Amino acid sequence: MMDLDLPVPLSASYKGTFAYGTVKDRIPKILTKLVDTCHKQVKNVEELHGKDGCVDALSVVGKLSQLRSEIMTDKPLTYLDDTLPDVHIWNQRFDAYVKDKGQLPTWFTAPWLYIECYMYRKIQGIIHKSKFMSNFDTFMDQKQRALEQSLDAVRSLTKFLHDCTGAGKLNDCNHVKSLFSDFIQISLWGNKCDLSISGGEENAQSTAGPHENLQALHKFVLVNGIDKMWKHLNTVQKNKQVHIDIILDNAGFELFTDLVLCEFLLKTKLVDSIRLHPKIMPWFVSDVTNSDFQWTLDRLESEPLDGVAEFIGSLRERINDKQIQLERSDAMTMFWSFPDAFCRMQKSSPQLYNYLSKSDLIIFKGDLNYRKLVGDLDWPHETPFATTLRGFTPAPLCALRTSKANVMVGLEPGQAERAESEDENWMVAGKYAVIQTWMP
């Protein structure tokens, strides 16, 4: 598709849009919480490293406060001057913007996807440059609190998994297909538990999990590609071992729903191996890093109720047997925190693209991944999903996304209007969702 035909990128330059509200209100709120978290660290760093530590920690607080102020006053973004391995990518994107637009990118005028990703990368650069806080995960306490608040749902979902997949329960193919649909939807709705949309406010699965009311949630799934995925996996399974990839999103309850989905897919032998792709750095408040993955397993394997500890034990066996693998290499994980639409992956991360081209199915979790799949452009809602991928088709793929940004494609005529009439915030409240597939 020629660039001149493309819709405009979502941007905070359009007052009243969700992007505008995000940059004007939600991002400053996230940064306020971040400054507060780092301020609370000053004492700890001083106790460990004396005066130097205090000065260093206060410098981090000062830089984060300055970042917040620059956003709120729509100042230009700046070159990144840290030593993280992807810094050149970010400065290349900065130069390309200036060359293309003839002006510096600012928070309210540059594309929303670029400035929001840039913000989280800038935070990481500030932290990484500090002398004594360079490995501090500024969102760790929020992520860990969110898991603690979701424990009832974790226990309930573990029991649900156990009851559904116990001895003799997986003999009937139609029943397995029905369970496949359930566990895909459970992983989908796990995506509501995201700490960026909530501006860092608590957003755990504090009620019983989505498995308790899938029927009621069903009408909010606007595009449902479950049948296509079921047929695809069964077709592949007839000819070869099935390997899939899950591009993870949020830690906490969402990660748990993804692990439950993995267990179901492996136990039913629908899939033979799964690679999970975390973020390389703390990202969009609650996105899962390798460290988050590890402490989540460590925390839950000491959870005595409802078989949670035993479930984690069986997951660890699958990890040891390489049926479940967590991607750890920087070269493969770095891309997920670039500001790029996924149609740029083949150029900016060929190793990852070539790896994903061998996958039998790539499942993209969450809203930010969806925004990158479709380029965060203001597509008409009835634009076919395949069109919006703009050639990003390394393998059969599926987006499991609760909608938290005002971009939604692949709808039938009238669907958007009906949803809008039901709820004016239908695209941004995480209430509606898509299970959107692309199959060759």
Ligand SMILES: O=P(O)(O)OC[C@@]1(O)O[C@H](CO)[C@@H](O)[C@@H]1O
């Ligand atoms: O990718 P996720 O965790 O489902 O959602 C990320 C998110 O909360 O952050 C951005 C807004 O700040 C949006 O993409 C979305 O609302």
Ligand SMILES: [Mn+2]
């Ligand atoms: Mn997220």
